[in-house]
Amino acid sequence: xxxxxxxxxxxxxxxxxxxxxxxxxxxxxxxxxxxxxxxxxxxxxxxxxxxxxxxxxxxxxxxxxxxxxxxxxxxxxxxxxxxxxxxxxxxxxxxxxxxxxxxxxxxxxxxxxxxxxxxxxxxxxxxxxxxxxxxxxxxxxxxxxxxxxxxxxxxxxxxxxxxxxxxxx
Amino acid sequence: xxxxxxxxxxxxxxxxxxxxxxxxxxxxxxxxxxxxxxxxxxxxxxxxxxxxxxxxxxxxxxxxxxxxxxxxxxxxxxxxxxxxxxxxxxxxxxxxxxxxxxxxxxxxxxxxxxxxxxxxxxxxxxxxxxxxxxxxxxxxxxxxxxxxxxxxxxxxxxxxxxxxxxxxxxxxxxxxxxxxxxxxxxxxxxxxxxxxxxxxxxxxxxxxxxxxxxxxxxxxxxxxxxxxxxxxxxxxxxxxxxxxxxxxxxxxxxxxxxxxxxxxxxxxxxxxxxxxxxxxxxxxxxxxxxxxxxxxxxxxxxxxxxxxxxxxxxxxxxxxxxxxxxxxxxxxxxxxxxxxxxxxxxxxxxxxxxxxxxxxxxxxxxxxxxxxxxxxxxxxxxxxxxxxxxxxxxxxxxxxxxxxxxxxxxxxxxxxxxxxxxxxxxxxxxxxxxxxxxxxxxxxxxxxxxxxxxxxxxxxxxxxxxxxxxxxxxxxxxxxxxxxxxxxxxxxxxxxxxxxxxxxxxxxxxxxxxxxxxxxxxxxxxxxxxxxxxxxxxxxxxxxxxxxxxxxxxxxxxxxxxxxxxxxxxxxxxxxxxxxxxxxxxxxxxxxxxxxxxxxxxxxxxxxxxxxxxxxxxxx
Numbered sequence: 186x187x188x189x190x191x192x193x194x195x196x197x198x199x200x201x202x203x204x205x206x207x208x209x210x211x212x213x214x215x216x217x218x219x220x221x222x223x224x225x226x227x228x229x230x231x232x233x234x235x236x237x238x239x240x241x242x243x244x245x246x247x248x249x250x251x252x253x254x255x256x257x258x259x260x261x262x263x264x265x266x267x268x269x270x271x272x273x274x275x276x277x278x279x280x281x282x283x284x285x286x287x288x289x290x291x292x293x294x295x296x297x298x299x300x301x302x303x304x305x306x307x308x309x310x311x312x313x314x315x316x317x318x319x320x321x322x323x324x325x326x327x328x329x330x331x332x333x334x335x336x337x338x339x340x341x342x343x344x345x346x347x348x349x350x351x352x353x354x
Numbered sequence: 355x356x357x358x359x360x361x362x363x364x365x366x367x368x369x370x371x372x373x374x375x376x377x378x379x380x381x382x383x384x385x386x387x388x389x390x391x392x393x394x395x396x397x398x399x400x401x402x403x404x405x406x407x408x409x410x411x412x413x414x415x416x417x418x419x420x421x422x423x424x425x426x427x428x429x430x431x432x433x434x435x436x437x438x439x440x441x442x443x444x445x446x447x448x449x450x451x452x453x454x455x456x457x458x459x460x461x462x463x464x465x466x467x468x469x470x471x472x473x474x475x476x477x478x479x480x481x482x483x484x485x486x487x488x489x490x491x492x493x494x495x496x497x498x499x500x501x502x503x504x505x506x507x508x509x510x511x512x513x514x515x516x517x518x519x520x521x522x523x524x525x526x527x528x529x530x531x532x533x534x535x536x537x538x539x540x541x542x543x544x545x546x547x548x549x550x551x552x553x554x555x556x557x558x559x560x561x562x563x564x565x566x567x568x569x570x571x572x573x574x575x576x577x578x579x580x581x582x583x584x585x586x587x588x589x590x591x592x593x594x595x596x597x598x599x600x601x602x603x604x605x606x607x608x609x610x611x612x613x614x615x616x617x618x619x620x621x622x623x624x625x626x627x628x629x630x631x632x633x634x635x636x637x638x639x640x641x642x643x644x645x646x647x648x649x650x651x652x653x654x655x656x657x658x659x660x661x662x663x664x665x666x667x668x669x670x671x672x673x674x675x676x677x678x679x680x681x682x683x684x685x686x687x688x689x690x691x692x693x694x695x696x697x698x699x700x701x702x703x704x705x706x707x708x709x710x711x712x713x714x715x716x717x718x719x720x721x722x723x724x725x726x727x728x729x730x731x732x733x734x735x736x737x738x739x740x741x742x743x744x745x746x747x748x749x750x751x752x753x754x755x756x757x758x759x760x761x762x763x764x765x766x767x768x769x770x771x772x773x774x775x776x777x778x779x780x781x782x783x784x785x786x787x788x789x790x791x792x793x794x795x796x797x798x799x800x801x802x803x804x805x806x807x808x809x810x811x812x813x814x815x816x817x818x819x820x821x822x823x824x825x826x827x828x829x830x831x832x833x834x835x836x837x838x839x840x841x842x843x844x845x846x847x848x849x850x851x852x853x854x855x856x857x858x859x860x861x862x863x864x865x866x867x868x869x870x871x872x873x874x875x876x877x878x879x880x881x882x883x884x885x886x887x888x889x890x891x892x893x894x895x896x897x898x899x900x901x902x903x904x905x906x907x908x909x910x911x912x913x914x915x916x917x918x919x920x921x922x923x924x925x926x927x928x929x930x931x932x933x934x935x936x937x938x939x940x941x942x943x944x945x946x947x948x949x950x951x952x953x954x955x956x957x958x959x960x961x962x963x964x965x966x967x968x969x970x971x972x973x974x
Contacts, residue, residue, distance in 0.1 A: 203647040205640035206452070210424035214573070219563035220423050221459060234536055234651040234665070235637045294561050319580055319645035 192266040193325050194244045195227065195302065195312050201322035204229050204237035208314035208323060215305060215313045223294045226302040227314050239314070239323065242268060242289040242302040250301075253284035265304060272298045356567035357419035357869035358382055359461045362395070363484065365477055367551050368409060368469030372484045377463050383872060384959060387418035387463060389446040390844035390886040392435030393893060395464060396444070397963070402896045406439035406543075407525060407550040409470035415457070415556065418846035419869050422458030422564035423572075426579045428865070429643025430454050431846030432516070438542040439527045440757050441777040441802045443894040445542030448846055449516070452642040453533040456514040459560025471552040476517075478508065479558045489554035494520055496695045497532035504557045517555035518545040519697025524747045525549055526755040528702040528780075532694065536649065536665040537641075540699040542779060542801055543757070567871025575868060579854055580645040587853030591648040592638070596668035597627030599783070600676075606815065607921035608785040611676045612731045613712035614774050614909040617785040618917045621681035630666060630683055641848070648850050654684045664690035672783035673704020674741070678711055679731030689741050696745025702757065705780035707740045709758045710750070712772045718765060725749040774907040776803035777899065786910045788921035789814040790824040794934040795832050797904045798948075800890040806849060808836045822924050829937035837883030838862075844886060885958045888942075888950050896966045900974075901948040904935055947974045
């Protein structure tokens with residue numbers, strides 16, 4: 186099993202996300218050849234005009250969705266940590282949906298089985314939402330890199346005056 | 355059919371019956387969608403001379419062929435069409451956000467609301483299921499509150515809602531129809547038409563796929579437009595936003611100030627886009643499928659208007675700011691928030707307040723008339739209070755809620771001269787005395803005073819023409835850009851993205867072809883634009899409008915710009931206006947009275963509308 190430190194997932198920068206739903210459109214197109222955000226594995230939430238994020242699977246360690254499935258329809262990929270759905274076993278009961286803290290696993294609108302981000306495993310250039318996001322708000326990162334980025338962002342904010350004075354420092 | 359859903363939904367609010375009919379393919383090809391298709395459907399289902407508040411004035415809601423696709427800015431639009439309670443001609447207003455995508459996915463190119471419900475209702479469109487539900491508990495609520503309550507009671511948080519506020523319920527003539535809290539189909543008073551039908555809101559959930567004819571090429575083109583949208587053509591919208599105009603217009607002395615008493619605002623710096631972005635912009639957000647983002651959401655963090663939040667664009671900022679002599683952005687943000695709360699067009703609202711202040715300064719309206727408000731220019735508290743009164747139709751607000759034209763008629767005492775409108779619709783933030791190409795565009799605009807029917811101000815502001823004079827030959831440019839604009843509003847794409855269509859009709863035709871699969875040449879696309887402009891004109895002719903209504907506000911034609919500077923002394927003389935109109939009608943192929951000729955309509959494939967113009971030409 187891929188170690189948690191090496192597991193990369195799609196993460197959003199809420200500062201950059203504008204709620205445009207292009208990730209939804211391109212995901213649904215890539216996976217289902219349909220223009221229909223309901224078939225997207227990444228979904229946008231706009232709480233009010235100021236709060237916009239898009240959310241998808243975070244490839245948890247010991248994923249609660251897998252544990253919750255009474256029919257053993259879900260497994261976690263040894264290779265990259267994505268959640269694999271056995272569509273023959275899944276009956277759309279929704280226990281995994283209830284177990285997921287992020288609403289990242291959903292019932293498919295047509296197929297009556299659950300579906301979830303697979304990091305565009307068939308695409309050589311990786312997750313298409315990351316590639317298409319016009320705001321560069323999405324990134325494919327490990328938890329460690331996410332923490333690094335957060336530290337750098339926080340430091341930039343703290344020392345913005347210094348950075349303004351000496352941009353190349 | 356690709357792009358289109360292929361269906362039109364009829365909702366009869368009088369009988370409670372609904373039915374679906376197939377989209378007329380010929381209409382789709384001729385009028386595209388959006389305002390074009392909407393106006394065509396409106397003609398078919400209305401009679402000449404209908405009262406705007408009559409149940410016989412259908413309210414048409416449309417999407418465009420690109421709605422629901424990933425086309426940048428095109429995925430998300432919707433339009434409303436009916437007869438306007440302001441202009442008594444055709445009303446159209448678009449809005450963006452996500453509502454249009456949802457309606458398309460529910461499987462409709464258009465919805466026509468007929469009749470009038472006995473009690474307040476809202477219409478719930480859940481794919482193929484359409485229900486008319488009680489809205490008595492929503493009556494009196496703001497569009498945003500209405501949206502929240504509907505999502506909660508229907509138990510789906512991804513439902514999209516378009517709703518009117520208290521102003522629409524009370525038939526305030528500048529009422530708008532709002533969706534997703536900050537977006538509005540703003541102009542021409544369509545919210546009042548909706549209110550006259552006792553229709554509080556339209557809630558939609560759509561789950562179907564939207565198919566395009568040539569998806570691979572389409573996506574390639576989308577990608578290219580994403581790149582174009584990162585370039586200079588959209589920079590303004592992504593950075594300072596449209597409020598950038600404040601200092602640009604002010605420097606040229608073409609920013610109407612204090613109800614057209616000046617063309618230059620001495621305190622412009624304090625209401626500039628630069629100041630706004632530095633102090634108040636909290637976040638810039640985007641609509642569904644847009645790769646630009648433009649919506650500058652502003653928050654007031656301190657002072658008497660602390661906590662106010664609204665999206666701010668140039669026009670409302672100008673209307674509630676310089677036009678009222680107000681130099682405080684916090685008050686302008688509060689004013690915008692109130693406009694959103696009551697559901698009124700924030701451009702018209704500001705212009706009406708400016709008009710009221712001018713009446714007050716001239717002694718036409720007294721403090722008593724004003725319910726005790728010292729409505730001097732520059733009094734920000736008065737501006738905010740008057741907007742609230744208009745929204746509620748309270749006291750003086752009951753008269754002002756009629757719009758400047760009708761309010762001036764009621765007030766009398768020369769107030770007509772202070773009412774700055776065209777065809778009953780309040781002016782927008784371009785001083786037409788010194789922007790003469792724009793003046794023509796405004797005078798002939800089919801929905802009244804408006805910059806969004808032509809964008810002809812760009813020729814003046816950017817210096818393509820001498821903005822202080824007019825010479826024969828310029829009308830061609832106005833016509834051409836009008837034809838682009840009707841295509842834009844029918845597809846429906848966002849006007850902020852117009853600069854990314856480098857090859858104009860060629861690019862627009864390519865989008866249309868890739869989406870619908872109907873091979874369309876740039877010339878055919880241009881013809882669609884021309885056809886839609888003629889259609890709008892035919893509607894106005896049917897409703898009794900003609901050359902006499904293609905005019906300019908009183909001050910534009912009678913009060914030269916007084917300010918020392920680059921526009922001093924400018925105004926539009928009567929002969930100049932006549933020259934503009936002659937030039938324009940000739941280019942359009944219309945009669946001297948501004949009526950499309952039967953030959954013109956035949957050439958544009960609108961033979962069935964010829965009887966309308968024949969009757970009028972005989973009369974003339």
